[in-house]
Amino acid sequence: MPELPEVETICRGLAPHLLQAGIVRIILRRAALRVPLPKNLKSSLNARTLQNITRRAKYIRFHFDDDQVLIIHLGMSGRILLHKSLPERYSKHDHVIMHWDNGCALVFNDARRFGLMALSTESELIRHPLFKDLGPEPLHSKWNGRVLYGALQASAAPVKSVIMDQRKLVGVGNIYACEALFDARLHPSRPARSLSREEAVQLGISIRKVLKEAIASGGSTLRDYVRSSGETGYFQHHFQVYGRQKQLCSVCRYPIRIMRQSGRSTFFCEHCQN
DNA sequence: CGCGCTCCCTGGCCGC
DNA sequence: TGCGGCCAGGGAGCGC
Numbered sequence: 118m119p120e121l122p123e124v125e126t127i128c129r130g131l132a133p134h135l136l137q138a139g140i141v142r143i144i145l146r147r148a149a150l151r152v153p154l155p156k157n158l159k160s161s162l163n164a165r166t167l168q169n170i171t172r173r174a175k176y177i178r179f180h181f182d183d184d185q186v187l188i189i190h191l192g193m194s195g196r197i198l199l200h201k202s203l204p205e206r207y208s209k210h211d212h213v214i215m216h217w218d219n220g221c222a223l224v225f226n227d228a229r230r231f232g233l234m235a236l237s238t239e240s241e242l243i244r245h246p247l248f249k250d251l252g253p254e255p256l257h258s259k260w261n262g263r264v265l266y267g268a269l270q271a272s273a274a275p276v277k278s279v280i281m282d283q284r285k286l287v288g289v290g291n292i293y294a295c296e297a298l299f300d301a302r303l304h305p306s307r308p309a310r311s312l313s314r315e316e317a318v319q320l321g322i323s324i325r326k327v328l329k330e331a332i333a334s335g336g337s338t339l340r341d342y343v344r345s346s347g348e349t350g351y352f353q354h355h356f357q358v359y360g361r362q363k364q365l366c367s368v369c370r371y372p373i374r375i376m377r378q379s380g381r382s383t384f385f386c387e388h389c390q391n
Numbered sequence: 392c393g394c395g396c397t398c399c400c401t402g403g404c405c406g407c
Numbered sequence: 408t409g410c411g412g413c414c415a416g417g418g419a420g421c422g423c
Contacts, residue, residue: 379396380396
């Protein structure tokens with residue numbers, strides 16, 4: 118379930134347990150996820166100390182000493198499990214396990230294997246192929262509806278597709294695109310460039326709102342981030358439209374509708390969103 | 392170039 | 408309870 122809020126929640130949840138910890142062992146139980154795992158993963162990270170954890174778009178980045186950066190993307194089904202002690206056994210889709218000098222075991226689990234791991238260095242990070250074409254962070258203080266308006270003006274595609282386009286802005290996936298458009302009362306099929314400046318400003322406010330609320334909701338579970346089972350801080354968040362087809366709109370009581378856009382399900386209220 | 396479709400992969404759920 | 412079909416929150420690649 119990883120869009121920006123989930124990835125942010127994971128980063129915040131891992132930090133207290135792993136910052137300043139050192140890697141003592143890496144176990145690879147599979148050669149490739151979406152792409153082959155870096156051949157030098159073990160040699161590059163073994164005995165390194167974790168200095169920082171950052172998020173960019175939907176990517177998690179572990180910054181180690183000696184200039185090493187581990188990049189993790191969870192794809193659709195990726196999970197990160199943090200065990201307080203070494204697990205007795207691993208499950209079928211536990212692909213990469215990292216043992217730390219504080220006794221923790223970090224497990225990357227991904228049933229569908231759409232996730233990825235890559236290595237970079239601090240100096241190469243900005244130019245890294247995974248990052249060089251990414252748009253702005255919507256939660257950055259300098260991002261707002263006016264910036265969004267410029268991106269929307271450049272495209273005739275449906276507004277929903279454009280706010281999910283990681284080159285225009287990052288972090289918004291199918292769920293939060295649906296939620297933000299509902300919050301802004303905008304129909305998902307509207308051509309992006311048909312939005313007025315005022316509508317774009319409202320959409321910018323709504324995007325930030327739904328992302329922040331989801332992070333706040335995830336944050337409340339961080340206390341339980343590490344459980345004996347190794348479950349992570351994924352959270353159940355209440356959605357207004359996502360997954361609620363046929364249920365009644367909380368605003369007008371018309372049934373929420375579902376449609377397909379670019380191969381993805383879109384949930385919306387036909388009555389409220391124009 | 393911009394846009395939409397398909398595909399990568401497995402598991403869960405729904406309907407029969 | 409079993410089974411086939413469909414769907415899934417991401418993103419790359421390809422064709423039009």
